[in-house]
Amino acid sequence: DSGVTQTPKHLITATGQRVTLRCSPRSGDLSVYWYQQSLDQGLQFLIQYYNGEERAKGNILERFSAQQFPDLHSELNLSSLELGDSALYFCASSVEGEGGEAFFGQGTRLTVV
Amino acid sequence: GESVGLHLPTLSVQEGDNSIINCAYSNSASDYFIWYKQESGKGPQFIIDIRSNMDKRQGQRVTVLLNKTVKHLSLQIAATQPGDSAVYFCAEKDNKLIFGAGTRLAVHP
Numbered sequence: 001d002s003g004v005t006q007t008p009k010h011l012i013t014a015t016g017q018r019v020t021l022r023c024s025p026r027s028g029d030l031s032v033y034w035y036q037q038s039l040d041q042g043l044q045f046l047i048q049y050y051n052g053e054e055r056a057k058g059n060i061l062e063r064f065s066a067q068q069f070p071d072l073h074s075e076l077n078l079s080s081l082e083l084g085d086s087a088l089y090f091c092a093s094s095v096e097g098e099g100g101e102a103f104f105g106q107g108t109r110l111t112v113v
Numbered sequence: 114g115e116s117v118g119l120h121l122p123t124l125s126v127q128e129g130d131n132s133i134i135n136c137a138y139s140n141s142a143s144d145y146f147i148w149y150k151q152e153s154g155k156g157p158q159f160i161i162d163i164r165s166n167m168d169k170r171q172g173q174r175v176t177v178l179l180n181k182t183v184k185h186l187s188l189q190i191a192a193t194q195p196g197d198s199a200v201y202f203c204a205e206k207d208n209k210l211i212f213g214a215g216t217r218l219a220v221h222p
Contacts, residue, residue, distance in 0.1 A: 002156065002158075004156075033209070033210055035212070042202060042212050042213065042214050042215050043157065043202065043212040045209060045210065045211050045212070048208075048210075055208060055209070056208055056209035058209065058211075090156050090157070092156075092157075092210070094210075099145060099162055100144075100145035100146070100147035100159075100162035100204065100206045100210065101147070101159045101162060102159065102210055103159070104156030104157045104158070105156055106155065106156050107156055
């Protein structure tokens with residue numbers, strides 16, 4: 001168990017809908033990362049938050065947004081969903097500073113039908 | 114379990130042999146270079162990292178080599194076991210954590 005909790009584990013929704021994925025980082029970790037993993041791709045970096053502030057942005061679509069709350073949990077909002085958004089969405093957390101270690105949750109599998 | 118990255122390159126090794134997984138990186142400014150292991154149906158798991166000012170670091174049964182001249186990173190796994198079967202990703206950290214393409218390691222008895 002990495003200590004990072006993602007909910008829900010599975011989500012099936014229709015095109016055009018909006019969903020929210022939730023991530024609770026490890027206790028004490030201030031950094032939260034979001035990644036998208038499709039079957040034919042690796043882990044695509046979406047966005048990073050540090051202590052409530054956006055720190056870095058990757059290949060995140062305008063239809064997607066995220067935030068980190070004062071209690072450090074984070075939410076990834078996906079709207080106007082398309083079939084191609086079907087993927088595994090991972091959240092990771094880390095202690096900022098030395099080292100490259102990040103702890104990943106089990107992911108949310110999103111299926112858009 | 115489900116397959117992740119159906120089109121990933123695959124390295125097949127015999128149980129007990131040593132495995133070498135390679136990766137090319139792009140950002141010379143990265144502070145750390147990291148290897149992660151992802152088993153089917155699970156999130157990536159940290160294996161080992163190396164700071165940019167080092168060229169070799171050893172862990173338990175694993176060694177990471179960094180060649181900054183050619184921007185190359187490798188992971189060596191000694192005495193590969195069936196439990197090592199997974200997809201391996203290299204990553205680089207320069208504030209954000211960016212993953213490279215994965216390699217599937219298949220260990221045969």
